[in-house]
Amino acid sequence: MNPETSATHRCLLVNEIFHQIASELYYPDEDEDEDGSGGPPNRSALLPLAQTCKALHDAVLPVLWQDMDDVVPLLKLLPAGSWSEYRHLHGQVIFQVDDPDALDWTRYLHHAQHVRRLHWHNPSTISLLALSVLSTRRPSSSSSSGPLPLLPNLRELTWHETRPQFFPFAHLFLAPSLRDLHVHTARPDPAALMALFEHAAARCKNVETLDLCTDAHGDQEGVLCEGEGGxxxxxxxxxxxxxxxxxxxYSGDVWLPAGCVEALAGSKRLELLGLHMAQREVEAVAKSLKDSDGAVRREWFGALKMLGLNVPRLDESTKTLVGSLQTHDLIDILLVAHHQADTHTLKAHLDAIAHAPSHAALTSVQIDFDTLLQEKMHPPTLDLGAALRPLYALPQIEHLIVRGPLVTLSEHTLADIANAWPALEVLSLISTPIVHPSASAYCPALADLAPLARKCARLHALELHLNAVAVPAEPTVARLMGAEASRYALRCFTAFDAPVANPERVAAYLRRLFPEVREVEYRGAAVFPRDAQVVFEENWRRVQDYCRGKAPPVHPLMRPLNA
Known part of the structure; x- marks a missing residue:
């Protein structure tokens, strides 16, 4: 059989088929990395194919150039003599333009049209002067009066540029084809930011994902404040x-003015939103939410599915914000506040969430109170047993995370959670005490885990403060668990500030409740003296060894319940 007329040969001549094969070669198998993200692009596997024949070259070329983390390889396609490289004192080889009048963009554009993603992370391979020349000597667009972006078909731009003098050159890559724009700068210059926003507004009408990270904390909180005359x-x-x-x-750490939030609120397609707001802006937005009759405006985030709200504190204004969302599809809400709320305030927020239009869709709630800002403060005690009650009306909850400097549980909180949320998959209720809790504060014991084991068959990650000194005896375990066989999915258990005295019995008890548990960790926050912490850490390490089967404990608690 003539190989040139075989079905395989004819298939490989189909550009789309070989393009798919080339893409598979370019991106390593995702299983190669432990994190499942896959390895870096593998250009070396495609270069020999590109040199084989014209058909394979045409199929491979777009794949080879689709991902870039540096534009210098492309710029080297400009005519010889128009550019050169020099070695910096620190050893970097830097691209520079020697003869701007000799620039011919034909060969460059033939390859640049294939670039879809640029990940710019403070590259040291191109000079500031070269970027200035490229900014003024780019070819003009045939469809508009302005110059072409350097990558005319770019879909995703990650502009991670922390050098103030380089940051303004982001405009070189703001193509109309952009769908994803990620901007990160450490020291935002207002003029540079304004220029970027104005360029993007004029050119990038089809952006679907926008991420703005400026490390804008503290004294940079007002970097986006309105100027005079708008x-x-x-x-x-x-x-x-x-x-x-x-x-x-939309996401980012930029402290948004009220006008920006209003603009986002009117988006008909916005599904994921991460907001940072100063207190005065929260109050301004809350005030603008209602009309003269006190009714909530209907255009307020009608398509939202995930909300992250970072604010100084939870109060009436933030309750108005979360309670006024018009979406019926919100499944995930994250509230981050710099000051821990009291029980009444958090309960009021959760009640607003439970009565919002999305109450039937919500499956994940996370509340974080920033302990780093409260070292000199005395936060109120937050009783989750009372605060969580409004959410018990939502049986579909799958993820609940609450963390703060002084978070406590009532005696029956875990049982109430188990009864309310049978679909629960992740539960994390953590206090990171800056001030120690009262001696009378309730701390769950091992016996309190039984309702979770009985009711929450899908629970796979659990983080709690715990007192593991007292291990229930066999008759008590049988009574707590009933006649049910152990079939529960929990694999990861983290005990915080948890005294433990008998690792063998604790491991046996955990394996009885959660037969699949393998990862058992201990984390302490200096609540106990250091010598006690060392003992607890070692005992919990032994608990994990036993749960992993390295030294299986022989103990009555390990027998089946019907034995």
Whole structure:
């Protein structure tokens, strides 16, 4: 059989088929990395194929150039003599333009059209002067009066540029084809940010994902404050956000002005939202939410599925925000506050969430109170036994995480949780005490885990404060568990500030309740003296060894319940 006329040969001549094969070679198998993210792109596997024949070259070329973390390899396609490289004192080889008049973009553009993703992370391979020349000497677009972006078909741009003098050159890559835009700068310059927002608003109408990270904390909180006459950075960002009709995801650590939040609120497609807001902006937005009759405006985030809200504190304004969402599809809500709320305030927020239009869809709730900002404060005690009650009306809850400096549980809290949420998969209720809890505060014991084992068959991760000194005896275990066989999915258990005296019995008890448990960790927050912490850490390490079967304990608690 003539190989040139075989079915295999004819198939390989189909560009789309070989393009798929080339893509599989370019991206290593995801199973190669433990994190499942896959290895780096494998260009070396494709280069020999690209040199084989014209058909294979045409199929491989788009794959070879689709991901870039440096534009210098492309710039080297400019005519010889128009550029050169020099070695910096620190050893880096840096690209520079020697003759701007000799630039011919034909060969460059033939390859640049294939680039879909650029991940720019403070590259040291191109000079500031070269970027300035490229900014003014780019070819003009045939469809508009402006110059072409350096990568005309770019879909995703990650602009991680912390050098103030380099940051403004992001505009070189703001192509109309952009769908994902990620911007990170350590020291945001208001003028540079405004220019970026204005360029993006003019050129990038189809962005679906926008991420703005400026490390804007503390004294940079007001970097987006409105300027006089509506000419501030915040106003420029609001115009950008208001024009992104296809926007589905917005996140970032930028403290957004009220005008930007209003612009996001009107988005018809926004599904994921991560907001940082200063207190005065929270109050301004809450005030604007209602009309003169006190009714909530209907255009307020109608398509939202995931909300992350980072604010100084929880109060009436934040309750208004979370309670006024018009979406019926919210499944995940995260509230982060710099000051821990008291029981009444958190309960009021959870009650607003439980009565919002999305109450039937919500499956994940996370509340984080930032302990780092409360070292000199005395936060109120937060009783989760009382605060969580409004959420018990939502039986579909799968993930609950609450963390703060002084979080406590009532005696029956775990039993109430187990009865309310049979679909629970992740439960983390953690206090990171800056001030020690009262001696009278309730701490769950091993026996309190039994309701979770009986009722929450899908629970696979559990984090709790625990007193594991007293291990229930066999008759007590049989009574707690009933006649049910152990069939529960818990695999990861983390005990916080947990005294433990008998690792063998504790391991046997945990294996009885959760036969699949393998990862058992201990974490302490200096609640106990250091010598006690050392003992607890070692005992919990032995518990994990026993649960993993390294030294299986022979103990009556390990016998089947019907034995």
């Amino acid at each position: 000419k501030g950075v915040g106003n420029a960002l609001a115009k950008l956000l208001g024009g992104l009709r296809a926007l589905r995801e």
